[in-house]
Amino acid sequence: MQTLTKTSTTADQLPQVHEQRNDGIPLDLEWVKAVQANTSAIERRAATLPGRRSVKKDYQAAWLCKAISVMDLTTLSGDDTQDRVKRLCAKAKQPVSPALLAQLGMEGLTTGAVCVYHDMVETAVKALDGTSIPVAAVSTGFPAGLSPFHLRIQEIRESVDAGASEIDIVISRRHVLNGNWQALYDEMAEMREACGDAHIKAILATGELGTLRNVARASLVCMMAGADFIKTSTGKETVNATLPVTLTMIRAIRAYQERTGIKVGYKPAGGISKAKDALVYLAMIKDELGDRWLQPDLFRFGASSLLGDIERQLEHHVTGAYSAQHRHPIG
Numbered sequence: 001m002q003t004l005t006k007t008s009t010t011a012d013q014l015p016q017v018h019e020q021r022n023d024g025i026p027l028d029l030e031w032v033k034a035v036q037a038n039t040s041a042i043e044r045r046a047a048t049l050p051g052r053r054s055v056k057k058d059y060q061a062a063w064l065c066k067a068i069s070v071m072d073l074t075t076l077s078g079d080d081t082q083d084r085v086k087r088l089c090a091k092a093k094q095p096v097s098p099a100l101l102a103q104l105g106m107e108g109l110t111t112g113a114v115c116v117y118h119d120m121v122e123t124a125v126k127a128l129d130g131t132s133i134p135v136a137a138v139s140t141g142f143p144a145g146l147s148p149f150h151l152r153i154q155e156i157r158e159s160v161d162a163g164a165s166e167i168d169i170v171i172s173r174r175h176v177l178n179g180n181w182q183a184l185y186d187e188m189a190e191m192r193e194a195c196g197d198a199h200i201k202a203i204l205a206t207g208e209l210g211t212l213r214n215v216a217r218a219s220l221v222c223m224m225a226g227a228d229f230i231k232t233s234t235g236k237e238t239v240n241a242t243l244p245v246t247l248t249m250i251r252a253i254r255a256y257q258e259r260t261g262i263k264v265g266y267k268p269a270g271g272i273s274k275a276k277d278a279l280v281y282l283a284m285i286k287d288e289l290g291d292r293w294l295q296p297d298l299f300r301f302g303a304s305s306l307l308g309d310i311e312r313q314l315e316h317h318v319t320g321a322y323s324a325q326h327r328h329p330i331g
């Protein structure tokens, strides 16, 4: 695996690039059925990744700032309130204390987006007014995605009308488990259409798909149907983002790009709460897909508690001391 050295995330150089959207391609069942996943090889490779030193110490702070810049700062709880969402948005605008950012030369750093339930979209949009931080909504009956289909489509439309510019949808796991790729493709294509100009992230809920081969095939079908991003998990499954799943999904992204020329984004989400894990993910993306995928239009972390740990590590980098966890209540 590569060692992370320099990264281009600096306050005045925050990336503004935007990839052309994935308009999708017709469902190619031959291709889907030909996709395999060598589970033991993938697991063996994934197991070697965390043990390696993925980032040189001198560059660690810069890479942690990069992780913040590609983070969908998330709250997805049944007890979410407008006040909690406003505090989350304040944190997205100022993820780390101004003094610390000044010392790191990272003034102006923000998170990549804020991610909330549909009901909280309006509050988040208002709270982020005047910034370029997008609001992502988990729509389509998140997290199970088992509400009537027309209501899931309606929820997407309402989230977009409320100001969400990114929609995280959940797929119907049963279509994957039944091998009904046509149904998955049709569902995904219809959801993308309902998004209009809003970008769509397809949550596969990989912990419920049974096999890595299913993960690879579902990734491909969602890309064929026009997903702008494929995302691992809702954060509510028993097993959420893992390194083997990540390898499987990013290799599907690479295969799709090689065959069609189209770049699709990747969002690992669920259970990523440690700065050192974030660095492993970034190194893996750099290794398998290259630097272009380290920009917020092609990579996001979905995380509700990762920011707190990154903040602590940055503080340690600057002051040599760790602050208490309770000093980082949100994120």
Ligand SMILES: O=C[C@H](O)COP(=O)(O)O
Pocket: 074, 076, 115, 233, 234, 235, 236, 269, 270, 271, 272, 302, 303, 304, 305, 306
């Ligand atoms: O989409 C984001 C996930 O729900 C966040 O999961 P987490 O709370 O385990 O970080």
